[in-house]
Amino acid sequence: xxxxxxxxxxxxxxxxxxxxxxxxxxxxxxxxxxxxxxxxxxxxxxxxxxxxxxxxxxxxxxxxxxxxxxxxxxxxxxxxxxxxxxxxxxxxxxxxxxxxxxxxxxxxxxxxxxxxxxxxxxxxxxxxxxxxxxxxxxxxxxxxxxxxxxxxxxxxxxxxxxxxxxxxxxxxxxxxxxxxxxxxxxxxxxxxxxxxxxxxxxxxxxxxxxxxxxxxxxxxxx
Numbered sequence: 001x002x003x004x005x006x007x008x009x010x011x012x013x014x015x016x017x018x019x020x021x022x023x024x025x026x027x028x029x030x031x032x033x034x035x036x037x038x039x040x041x042x043x044x045x046x047x048x049x050x051x052x053x054x055x056x057x058x059x060x061x062x063x064x065x066x067x068x069x070x071x072x073x074x075x076x077x078x079x080x081x082x083x084x085x086x087x088x089x090x091x092x093x094x095x096x097x098x099x100x101x102x103x104x105x106x107x108x109x110x111x112x113x114x115x116x117x118x119x120x121x122x123x124x125x126x127x128x129x130x131x132x133x134x135x136x137x138x139x140x141x142x143x144x145x146x147x148x149x150x151x152x153x154x155x156x157x158x159x160x161x162x163x164x165x166x167x168x169x170x171x172x173x174x175x176x177x178x179x180x181x182x183x184x185x186x187x188x189x190x191x192x193x194x195x196x197x198x199x200x201x202x203x204x205x206x207x208x209x210x211x212x213x214x215x216x217x218x219x220x221x222x
Contacts, residue, residue, distance in 0.1 A: 011162075014060060015112040057142040060115075069108045073116075076109075081116075087124045094120035094129045101136060118148075122155045125165045127172040146180050151191055163203045170199035172207065181219065190219040 061069075074081070080096045083089035094117040101113035114137040121129030130152045138145040153172055161169065176191035193216035200209035 053143040057140065058145055060111050060141045065108045066112060069112060072107060073112050084120055084123065091124040091126055091129065094124060094126070098129070098132055098136070098137065118152055122152055125161050126158050127153055127156065127169040131172050145184070146176060146185065146188055150176050150188060154195060158198060158202045161202055166199050166203035167205065170196045170203060173199060174212065177215065186219050190216055193219060
């Protein structure tokens with residue numbers, strides 16, 4: 001059944017789905033460890049051409065389809081999913097699922113791989129893995145990617161992050177804020193900037209935190 005969430009504008013959609021073709025062509029770079037360069041930097045997003053107007057997408061698979069495919073999914077990734085109780089294991093499993101999803105033809109299994117990769121990215125405190133999973137999914141399924149990514153990043157516990165992972169979380173949140181503002185979803189943009197502010201604080205980057213706070217305040221002004 002087709003998703004009923006609001007569609008993104010052309011600007012927001014272009015930013016959101018950037019990179020899938022490059023991910024497909026160069027998977028060795030897509031799964032590399034996150035390495036932020038500066039407070040003003042951003043998580044690297046490969047580029048792709050925007051889908052044409054006739055390339056409409058269907059929503060994610062139904063709960064019934066997912067339930068029917070779950071046994072096959074668990075059998076296929078039994079070894080990888082057996083070690084997700086640690087941050088390292090969760091990260092490794094997430095990367096495995098992302099790599100497999102890039103070439104998966106079965107629509108339901110692809111969604112399950114990407115959704116589990118997103119969840120494991122949350123568990124590992126790896127904002128980049130969350131972003132990659134949702135970015136790739138948004139090229140094949142019609143859903144509210146901004147809302148999903150923001151909700152996922154908010155589930156990452158800040159207290160458990162070191163400076164590097166906190167920085168990556170802040171950068172990912174600022175990317176969401178930029179996309180949401182371009183789509184005139186100012187409430188989402190303000191929420192994302194608030195998350196960025198808290199993540200910059202956790203990372204110990206006071207100047208970047210102040211900038212995020214200022215952007216948050218500007219978005220909330222009537």
